[in-house]
Amino acid sequence: MLMPLPATLYRLLTEYETLLAEETAASTTPGSQRLHDVAYTLCVSTGTREISDALDTARAYLARAGATPLSDRRVITSPPKPPASAVTSSPAAGNLPHGLVSLASTAHRADER
Structure with missing residues (x-):
């Protein structure tokens, strides 16, 4: 099965957890459309049908991939230039x-x- 880039999966997982925490703190009953959309995308990305399975699969995949937050990674903006020789x-x-x-x-x- 194809899996998304760890950085993409990490971003989705972080966004889902943030939206869920915001809704829990606000004690709103109906879920926001954005939370529903991110949950759906996590399920599709991990090949699962339930958000609990998607979260477990995403966390396991990120643990195996050794994924770290994007802020901890070195970003390469362009390939290194070859030496003149x-x-x-x-x-x-x-x-x-x-x-x-x-x-x-x-x-x-x-x-x-």
């Missing part, structure tokens, strides 16, 4: 990083055989 300027490579060849040059070589 990794880029070649040979005509065959077409200024691609070392070891990569364009599809056009590969097709051309196949025609020559």
Whole structure:
């Protein structure tokens, strides 16, 4: 079964618990639409039909994945740049990083055989 990213599951679980705590503190009987929506999304995301099963499954999955709150994670905004020595300027490579060849040059070589 496909599972969502741990960060997504963590966000859903946190949002559900926050909304539930707010409703419990306010002593409101009918559940808010947002709480219902998050509960539904948790059930779909975990492949369950009951919110209690979804919460158990989500917590177990996050424990296995070693998920931590997003604030504890290092965020990578872009891939690291390759060192200047990794880029070649040979005509065959077409200024691609070392070891990569364009599809056009590969097709051309196949025609020559």
